[in-house]
Amino acid sequence: xxxxxxxxxxxxxxxxxxxxxxxxxxxxxxxxxxxxxxxxxxxxxxxxxxxxxxxxxxxxxxxxxxxxxxxxxxxxxxxxxxxxxxxxxxxxxxxxxxxxxxxxxxxxxxxxxxxxxxxxxxxxxxxxxxxxxxxxxxxxxxxxxxxxxxxxxxxxxxxxxxxxxxxxxxxxxxxxxxxxxxxxxxxxxxxxxxxxxxxxxxxxxxxxxxxxxxxxxxxxxxxxx
Amino acid sequence: xxxxxxxxxxxxxxxxxxxxxxxxxxxxxxxxxxxxxxxxxxxxxxxxxxxxxxxxxxxxxxxxxxxxxxxxxxxxxxxxxxxxxxxxxxxxxxxxxxxxxxxxxxxxxxxxxxxxxxxxxxxxxxxxxxxxxxxxxxxxxxxxxxxxxxxxxxxxxxxxxxxxxxxxxxxxxxxxxxxxxxxxxxxxxxxxxxxxxxxxxxxxxxxxxxxxxxxxxxxxxxxxxxxxxxxxxxx
Numbered sequence: 001x002x003x004x005x006x007x008x009x010x011x012x013x014x015x016x017x018x019x020x021x022x023x024x025x026x027x028x029x030x031x032x033x034x035x036x037x038x039x040x041x042x043x044x045x046x047x048x049x050x051x052x053x054x055x056x057x058x059x060x061x062x063x064x065x066x067x068x069x070x071x072x073x074x075x076x077x078x079x080x081x082x083x084x085x086x087x088x089x090x091x092x093x094x095x096x097x098x099x100x101x102x103x104x105x106x107x108x109x110x111x112x113x114x115x116x117x118x119x120x121x122x123x124x125x126x127x128x129x130x131x132x133x134x135x136x137x138x139x140x141x142x143x144x145x146x147x148x149x150x151x152x153x154x155x156x157x158x159x160x161x162x163x164x165x166x167x168x169x170x171x172x173x174x175x176x177x178x179x180x181x182x183x184x185x186x187x188x189x190x191x192x193x194x195x196x197x198x199x200x201x202x203x204x205x206x207x208x209x210x211x212x213x214x215x216x217x218x219x220x221x222x223x224x225x
Numbered sequence: 226x227x228x229x230x231x232x233x234x235x236x237x238x239x240x241x242x243x244x245x246x247x248x249x250x251x252x253x254x255x256x257x258x259x260x261x262x263x264x265x266x267x268x269x270x271x272x273x274x275x276x277x278x279x280x281x282x283x284x285x286x287x288x289x290x291x292x293x294x295x296x297x298x299x300x301x302x303x304x305x306x307x308x309x310x311x312x313x314x315x316x317x318x319x320x321x322x323x324x325x326x327x328x329x330x331x332x333x334x335x336x337x338x339x340x341x342x343x344x345x346x347x348x349x350x351x352x353x354x355x356x357x358x359x360x361x362x363x364x365x366x367x368x369x370x371x372x373x374x375x376x377x378x379x380x381x382x383x384x385x386x387x388x389x390x391x392x393x394x395x396x397x398x399x400x401x402x403x404x405x406x407x408x409x410x411x412x413x414x415x416x417x418x419x420x421x422x423x424x425x426x427x428x429x430x431x432x433x434x435x436x437x438x439x440x441x442x443x444x445x446x447x448x449x450x451x452x453x454x455x456x457x458x459x460x
Contacts, residue, residue, distance in 0.1 A: 051327060052251040053397055053399055054397050068450035068451065069255070069395050069397060069398040071251070071397060071450075075251075075252040086396065086399055088399050088400065088403040089328075089331035089404060090332055090334070090335035090404050092328075093327065093331050093332060096328055097348065127303050127308070127311070127315055129303055130301055130325075130326050130327070131302040131327050132301070132326065132328060133326075134326040134348045135326050135329065135348045138347040165353055166351055167352065168350070169352075
């Protein structure tokens, strides 16, 4: 039943975009989090940061108009918005760790109720690659995760303790899932919004740690996209 | 003062076996493809290579790995659209990997250039990449000690250069290049155009010439991404 009602990735990204303020400095992780930029709320102008030394990049250029000196952290060609700036890698990560970014949005394999995040490798096999993930989880004023609520096998991704290798400890502040919006406060998951079609108990059953509530839980209402 | 050299071959001719070589660029953006290929022609072995990535396709750093020149990679993200060269050697145990978070990699390089032997960062605290490293608490939060990262040589790509070694960069091709210029004993820059001294306005210089030892002009440099897409190889 959950599969029929759960939000699509576009809808999760849309919900996350609603919380990005006008003028916010934002880093979006490679892959799924990049979608959040597509749903920027009209009238707001966040400034997007890319690890490879760009502030203020815009959408991809038309095919054939790529300039491969102008790419984002995912190594995709981008364009510049007026007021954009270039800088070297040490300055770029000074922006990250130095507390200058307002929001970082990342994907997740698992998020623990303590705010621990695992999102960079599944086990010990293959070639490990970390990129900027371990830096991005430190320094942004808000570190949010967008993710399916459960894995493809139906296992919870919101857990008491991560079992995959950690990206950072006590770093995530909010999780936008395919079923709910959950904050992390004082070592607990606090449910802020859930799809109106599911009950609290149904949501708890697919969540790997206790969901607390503070006051009323809002309805997670997202347009068809 | 004249730091310019006429050919790519002479700029890299003295890089010995066992050297540690920083190579600028982030993926293909800012990658000094022509310098890398000149180094392959020179053929030193047992190199330690420092780059954000570990090569793509069969050109650039990937071609160095294919040529068996690289003993160890120090990088943050050894994956790409075509990572065969590194992946095969790594899984066969033929190449060593030191995996470093990207911001820590940048700061270790910057610290080396700035004469700071170690620093503390929140990055990697509590993860397997912090294992064995000293941890210290500052203002109630734990931080991991990281050491500077130096090199014998740096190969970088810039846009304009002059005989004093002053450099500018094009778009996001700046990335690791300026900090690598600072962190190596000998920095070799390939530039798209050499201009007369004074031809770069002092206010526009991005890397001051004090950090650069050799400059070689490579007009219309190849773009790594386009080479990869065309299936080019270098051997």
